Amino acid sequence: GQQLNQSPQSMFIQEGEDVSMNCTSSSIFNTWLWYKQDPGEGPVLLIALYKAGELTSNGRLTAQFGITRKDSFLNISASIPSDVGIYFCAGHPRHNSGGSNYKLTFGKGTLLTVNP
Amino acid sequence: DSGVTQTPKHLITATGQRVTLRCSPRSGDLSVYWYQQSLDQGLQFLIQYYNGEERAKGNILERFSAQQFPDLHSELNLSSLELGDSALYFCASSVGDSFSGNTIYFGEGSWLTVV
Numbered sequence: 001g002q003q004l005n006q007s008p009q010s011m012f013i014q015e016g017e018d019v020s021m022n023c024t025s026s027s028i029f030n031t032w033l034w035y036k037q038d039p040g041e042g043p044v045l046l047i048a049l050y051k052a053g054e055l056t057s058n059g060r061l062t063a064q065f066g067i068t069r070k071d072s073f074l075n076i077s078a079s080i081p082s083d084v085g086i087y088f089c090a091g092h093p094r095h096n097s098g099g100s101n102y103k104l105t106f107g108k109g110t111l112l113t114v115n116p
Numbered sequence: 117d118s119g120v121t122q123t124p125k126h127l128i129t130a131t132g133q134r135v136t137l138r139c140s141p142r143s144g145d146l147s148v149y150w151y152q153q154s155l156d157q158g159l160q161f162l163i164q165y166y167n168g169e170e171r172a173k174g175n176i177l178e179r180f181s182a183q184q185f186p187d188l189h190s191e192l193n194l195s196s197l198e199l200g201d202s203a204l205y206f207c208a209s210s211v212g213d214s215f216s217g218n219t220i221y222f223g224e225g226s227w228l229t230v231v
Contacts, residue, residue, distance in 0.1 A: 042222030106159035
């Protein structure tokens, strides 16, 4: 199946620092989504991207849909302790155009730890 | 709170047993999805139902089955359980079937431990 390579696997940062993580694929994706999962919770959608080159912000979070449609990044500015969690990228491969949401493919996640 | 409700939150059972996980989608959502999350495999799609009918299958084992009832709630049945089936099982829902403009909302998951 489709593979999404998400990096880094984990990050340890100080409160106030900016964070960047990314996802790449060998094939073209039609959508890119970024989720955050807190311990004991399900993934929560942070940002959805639908067009190549699209840059979208949600508070301190900014994500971009790569122009090649094979990558996306998520930036978190001025991190705070509650940013701790696992961040997942996800996307719909191009051949799924108009099809079911089931082909939403997830990356393995980036574990973010923020030291106060 | 995503509006997707899953029960039970935690379950411990022995190998060879059978369990049923239950999911109530968000009000108005017709699609229900089941995902399995494990440390080594990440989030893996299992199966999708739309308005009571199976829509798509992912990496679901033959020992597993699911259904969506007329009231749109769904159950995932896991039988002949093996140690490797220990994982977090998520249910998710969305309004429609197409990905266009559709957001998938996840429940809090059911943590299954097989001993």
